[in-house]
Amino acid sequence: MLTKLSEATWPTSGGKASVLGVLLREGMPVPDGFVVSDGDQSVSSVAAHSFRDVVALELQELGNPIVAVRSSAAGEDSADASAAGQYESIIGVHSVDDVCQAIATCRKSALAARVGDYWRRTGGPSRHALGPSPHTPGMAVLVQPVIEADASGVMFTPQRGGPTRIEASWGLGLAVVGGTVTPDTYEVTSNGTIRCVVGSKQTRIDLDHERGGVATSLVAPDKRTARALDDATITALVDLGGRIATMLDGPQDIEWSVEDGGVWILQARPITAALPASRVHGSADHAEDLNGTPGSHGQVTAVARIVRSPSDFSSVHRGDIVVCPYTDPAWTPLFTIAAGVVTETGGALSHAAIVAREYGIPAVLGVDSATTRIEDGARITLNGTAGTITVL
Secondary structure (H helix, E strand, O other): OEEEHHHOOHHHHHHHHHHHHHHHHOOOOOOOOEEEOOOOOOHHHHHOHHHHHHHHHHHHHOOOOOEEEEEEEOOOOOOOOOOOOOOOOEEEEOOHHHHHHHHHHHHHHHHOHHHHHHHHHHOOOOOOOOOOOOOOOOEEEEEEEOOOOOEEEEEEOOOOOOOEEEEEEEEOOHHHHOOOOOOEEEEEOOOOOEEEEOOOOOEEEEEOOOOOOEEEEEOOHHHHOOOOOOHHHHHHHHHHHHHHHHHHOOOEEEEEEEEOOEEEEEEEEEOOOOOOOOOOOOOOOOOOEEEOEEEEOOEEEEEEEEOOOHHHHHHOOOOOEEEEOOOOHHHHHHHHOOOEEEEOOOOOOOHHHHHHHHHOOOEEEOOOOHHHHOOOOOEEEEEOOOOEEEEO
16 A cells, blocks of 8 residues: 555556656655555545555655655656646644545545546546546645755756756745745756856745745845756756666756755656746746746737636637736636636746646746736737747
């Protein structure tokens, strides 16, 4: 029922855990942990007394740490589809009972409507129907200690001779992958040249030791304008990324954290769609253009629909361009009807941008004050390749 992460393999441990198991066995800096296999798909079974005892023993062997509980579905993190952000992750869990409940919550998220929408859009269900319904991929669950990060982010290793792309911000990586901050962007060429654009990084997410879970706080002004990574850490990340890409036989999308100067690898999966070129030294093509980070290739002209919360979802019609502060996983069903996406925060390596690329819809991220600078119902041209929005 439970497998040590160092022994995890794909048949029972799913995509995320099996890859981390490979990296752990190869000596990569991956936090140890354990996997609840996908063999028993009954959500209620995780509350069983015997299951609690086994979880308690595994946590004790890890030193009873604060843990992250994350999905490791059968089709997740594959070369065909990432399922980025589609399943529930529970970060900052400590007691045995809370860990068992988090495992149940994580597994139950496989039944969420957005997960079904995602697999139907990407063609996954027919290939990965191993779960509690014919349309739900098998769901193993990964439990690991939380790295209390000074900085975290995402790295894309080089594609077709291009640079390594890194996005970074302060605290846990939830802010970067969730698109709730505009992170620093680093490009590292094959000869080691580092180019950087410092993001606004206005907030950070950290463990909440008093109440459990995580908490969001404001970043001090001097830290917002400071680089989250120094050159030595960037070089270490690039080296690890190259080694992991070689081990896994292709370009990788890697989530990482830095704690007390040491780099930890939290996830690695194939890059599922090509990134647009960054605009490290770019600017808007015309004075009236709004400029952001190119997130997903393509250009479209359509009606802009301002979406500030789920209560606005009903206003979005097929073919509209969604303009929003940021997107969390509950918002990705909008991507199935939207012609394009504009966000006020976030980077090209966020979950929203990854899903937009997989869906083939253009996206521009990190457009400051987009929801106030663009009027609801205005016609706009969105160029996701160039990172520009023109109000017509």
